[in-house]
Amino acid sequence: MFNTMKFLQAVGVSILLTVVISFILGFIPINNFAIFLFIQTILAYGSIGYFGAKWNLQAPYTAAYLGAVVIALINLLLSHFIFNILVFVDAGSIARSISLAVIVSMMFAVVTIFIKNKREGALS
DSSP: OOOOOHHHHHHHHHHHHHHHHHHHHHOOOOOHHHHHHHHHHHHHHHHHHHHHHOOOOHHHHHHHHHHHHHHHHHHHHHHHSOOOOOGGHHHHHHHHHHHHHHHHHHHHHHHHHHHHHHHHHHHO
């Protein structure tokens, strides 16, 4: 059964971790903006995949999927309403953003479940 409280905790920890690590990365001189965005993407969506799979044991893939969609939608809404970036003009960019979020999150969830099963001896 899906545990909503653990899901919300995973989303909160993922957002908090992203903010803290992004603040720390701001002090590191990274000249390439694409590398900075890549690190943030892996960090944000990878952490929701990891924590969603770790804390929601009955439905780990659902938690990772929904967490990625929720964080991607929060990012899109903040971009539109806070920073006045017109992200809702291009439907293709929204689809790419959500697709990338889900792919990264699910990859981390699959790896987390695989390592957990391997440690328990379920896979021989």
